[in-house]
Amino acid sequence: MTPPVGIPYVREFAFNYGRCDRVSPLIRRVVAENPGPFTFTGTGAHIVGHGEVAVVDPGPDDPRQIEAILKATRGEKITHIFVTHSHLDHSPASRPLAEATGAVIYAGGTPCRPSGGGDRLEAGDDLTFRPDVALADGQMFRGPGWTIEAVATPGHTSNHYAYALVEENALFPGDCVMGWSTSVVSPPDGDMGLYMRSLERIRARRYDALFPAHGPPIRRVDSFLAAYIVHRRHREKQILIALETNGAATVRQLVSRLYADHDKRLHPAACHSVLAHLLDLYRRGVVDVAGDIGIGGVWRPTFMRHAA
Structure with missing residues (x-):
């Protein structure tokens, strides 16, 4: 069987743990020090806006990561915390960050079903996570100079949401799309049929850039997603x-x-x-x-x- 053209992975980017880097006019990124075979260099928390800001996927419950986000937003107010899904490399920092700032945590409301057996993944399930507000698909949130849309993207997990930044026609896809690797779909919570539909939905919306939670941004979005989908079908x-x-x-x-x-x-x-x-x-x-x-x-x- 002839293999398809490979996925044009994006893996090279400059970062230091704990450092805040600007990656677009409205987006800054702080990478947590949790590298691994399923997290690449670590979880990238994305800070959106200026003054009153939102944080997407703050990361693991690591005091160094929480302090780095607080340092990066010193003199500003974190009003919203958006979590793409309840895995241990994405959601645990949300609660201590909310307690430190008064921000509200938003995420899908359905708790994840744990992966079982001896093949449990290294980046496991955050079974204790609950958002302050459960999302609805298409729900809009606003701050000074930024607008975020909640985009339901189930498949990697049942409660997975991506977040679109309207002003930059960009998407934070969490683990639905990763530039450095394909995403794991792990039953019983993960669902391949739903996952493929989520990939097609993201592609149909024609974003200019994707900012995954692991690794650098994806700028050539359509060709990347086309290869990603072909890989799964292959x-x-x-x-x-x-x-x-x-x-x-x-x-x-x-x-x-x-x-x-x-x-x-x-x-x-x-x-x-x-x-x-x-x-x-x-x-x-x-x-x-x-x-x-x-x-x-x-x-x-x-x-x-x-x-x-």
């Missing part, structure tokens, strides 16, 4: 071809075949994404499963069931 085809060619398999067996040349530290995340693809294919009637509808199940194309 992975789906690879899974089906592997099942048709080599026979029924568990998720771990598929990952060992399809990700043989990848860093083995990423194999647990790959298990989750492959399972998410299989569950989407199962709902569409393309594959069937014997046993557990999950990591331990034995998956096969539906034509093999009919032929048995």
